[in-house]
Amino acid sequence: MFEIADLRKILLHDHPVTFLLEVVLRTVIMFLIILIALRASGKRGIKQLSIFELVLIIGLGSAAGDPMFYDDVGILPAFVVFLVVISLYIIVTRLSDRFVKIEKLLEGEPLYVIREGKLLMDAFRDSGLSQDEFFAELRLRNVEHLGQVRTVLIETSGEFSVLFYADDDVRYGLPIFPDKLRHKVSSHQNHEYIACAKCGSVRKAAHSEKLPVCPECDVCEWVEASNAKRVG
Known part of the structure; x- marks a missing residue:
């Protein structure tokens, strides 16, 4: 028979109600990190998505989502992931702007x-x-x-x-x-x-x-x- 305890487990698992406040704080912090990361990628990354940029978004999405509501995933490791991925993006973007072969490899050709x-x-x-x-x-x-x-x-x-x-x-x-x-x-x-x-x-x-x-x-x-x- 369905009980109140079952509903609590479905809604909160083993976390106390106060963990919801922590989720709010985690989400605000990760939202700001995502915003800063997108600003760092520049307008080029927002206007259109290449295959490389799609990989970037998927990677950042995973790194951003988990720390928002998993209490065993720290925000600092997620921040390091963001820092590394955005740095790689900036490096590869500059290389592709400089070397046509790299640009064709990553972006393809019309x-x-x-x-x-x-x-x-x-x-x-x-x-x-x-x-x-x-x-x-x-x-x-x-x-x-x-x-x-x-x-x-x-x-x-x-x-x-x-x-x-x-x-x-x-x-x-x-x-x-x-x-x-x-x-x-x-x-x-x-x-x-x-x-x-x-x-x-x-x-x-x-x-x-x-x-x-x-x-x-x-x-x-x-x-x-x-x-x-x-x-x-």
Whole structure:
């Protein structure tokens, strides 16, 4: 049968009620240490997180959390952890600013995934994104088809840099809305241009009934290409 003693154990374990005051004090101290540590890392560490900076945050989070409510974890050892991790961060950051190879090792390099309205399949596979995820990101930037896009670059932070064609330069491209992608064409008839559903290669419709295999990605799935101008 559930008793008051069981509830006390669930809420406080073996600690006295006065330990809650100690938790408050520990939390305030660790909060100030975290604040100072983030200020020491500078705006660069706050604006965007690289892989290295994510490791930094995870490490500091663990070091900060335990001393807040574990009575057997002292604040001083946690402070030493903060001091060492932030020092390493500052050293490595300065080295990466000075040496390009170290920066590339830690930060990676920007990845071109679209050039001239066409997916670069090798680079796209390296990005680790699915086609659905990638097209969803483009749709959020008011992209309707790849012919509107000149270049897409995935930055080291994971953000997308998208460069558009001017309205007068928009070309035929692969539509990226789900309903258009699902509507595969069965022949060249009644279509001026068709686009490969996988890589976005565009070709002018031929007179033959049989659709070709895409020379870029060896897939035979085509949709009607669009040349609509951007809205917004």
